[in-house]
Amino acid sequence: MSTAILSLRDLTVDFGGVRAVNQVTLDIQPGELVGLIGPNGAGKTTVFNLITNSIQATSGDILFQGKSIRNKMPDAICRMGISRTFQNIRLFPQMSVYENVELALHNAPRYSILEAFVRTPRASRIEKETRQRAFELLEMVSLKDYVHEKAANLPYGLQRRLEMARAMAANPSLLLLDEPAAGMNEDECNDLIKLIRQIHTQMGYAIIMIEHHMNVVMDLCAGSRIYVLNLGSILAVGSPAEIQSNPDVIKAYLGERRNVR
Numbered sequence: 001m002s003t004a005i006l007s008l009r010d011l012t013v014d015f016g017g018v019r020a021v022n023q024v025t026l027d028i029q030p031g032e033l034v035g036l037i038g039p040n041g042a043g044k045t046t047v048f049n050l051i052t053n054s055i056q057a058t059s060g061d062i063l064f065q066g067k068s069i070r071n072k073m074p075d076a077i078c079r080m081g082i083s084r085t086f087q088n089i090r091l092f093p094q095m096s097v098y099e100n101v102e103l104a105l106h107n108a109p110r111y112s113i114l115e116a117f118v119r120t121p122r123a124s125r126i127e128k129e130t131r132q133r134a135f136e137l138l139e140m141v142s143l144k145d146y147v148h149e150k151a152a153n154l155p156y157g158l159q160r161r162l163e164m165a166r167a168m169a170a171n172p173s174l175l176l177l178d179e180p181a182a183g184m185n186e187d188e189c190n191d192l193i194k195l196i197r198q199i200h201t202q203m204g205y206a207i208i209m210i211e212h213h214m215n216v217v218m219d220l221c222a223g224s225r226i227y228v229l230n231l232g233s234i235l236a237v238g239s240p241a242e243i244q245s246n247p248d249v250i251k252a253y254l255g256e257r258r259n260v261r
């Protein structure tokens with residue numbers, strides 16, 4: 001088996017007296033698409049915050065491509081190839097759709113301010129490449145018709161697509177999606193399933209997806225695995241069919257979400 005792209009080893013975090021994540025151990029292989037589900041407050045987003053080191057683990061380790069990243073800064077982790085979207089969308093609302101992606105591409109500047117100022121041939125070439133790449137990303141998430149639109153004016157579902165384009169701008173090998181279908185209706189969910197499947201197939205990223213819409217998780221993780229988190233600990237891991245028939249998962253989570261799409 002190849003080296004896991006991401007390994008969490010007994011990952012634990014305490015907030016004051018509360019253990020929000022408790023000894024979580026998991027391995028994600030390169031190119032895998034896995035789900036992370038569980039009740040509200042189970043610790044799912046906290047696991048993403050630990051992976052990107054926006055909060056520090058109390059104990060345990062996080063290995064990315066076999067090396068510990070527990071002490072790396074969040075921007076270094078992003079440059080190494082881990083990108084994420086947020087449950088509460090984080091865009092520059094007054095900027096255009098194009099500018100939002102352009103800015104994400106410039107987060108990894110490849111020329112100096114001086115070069116940009118005197119517009120060296122190298123800086124001009126990189127500018128052109130950036131433009132081309134921004135349009136490719138916007139095309140991938142079907143936002144090419146909205147390039148001049150202010151991000152704030154996009155409907156919610158399209159803002160989530162824009163967030164995905166921004167996350168992809170970092171050229172990740174692991175993409176963390178935090179509730180990409182939040183607030184979407186059934187048709188929007190079906191479009192999102194197609195989009196995530198297309199991104200996964202075309203880009204070959206490993207993807208971990210937190211999601212409460214069970215149809216989205218079960219569909220996208222068919223053929224792979226779903227982890228269920230409850231009270232900070234892994235309650236179960238298995239295929240969508242195994243998870244859906246697991247009595248502990250039904251009791252802790254799925255029972256209450258039977259009719260939630």
Ligand SMILES: Nc1ncnc2c1ncn2[C@@H]1O[C@H](COP(=O)(O)OP(=O)(O)OP(=O)(O)O)[C@@H](O)[C@H]1O
Nearest residue numbers: 015020038039040041042043044045046047055087
């Ligand atoms: N920075 C923090 N400081 C203190 N407590 C926190 C912090 N972040 C999260 N928590 C607590 O940790 C627990 C897990 O929260 P988390 O947001 O990870 O849950 P979740 O599974 O993502 O929930 P949801 O499905 O509602 O988004 C909750 O009790 C939450 O209040």
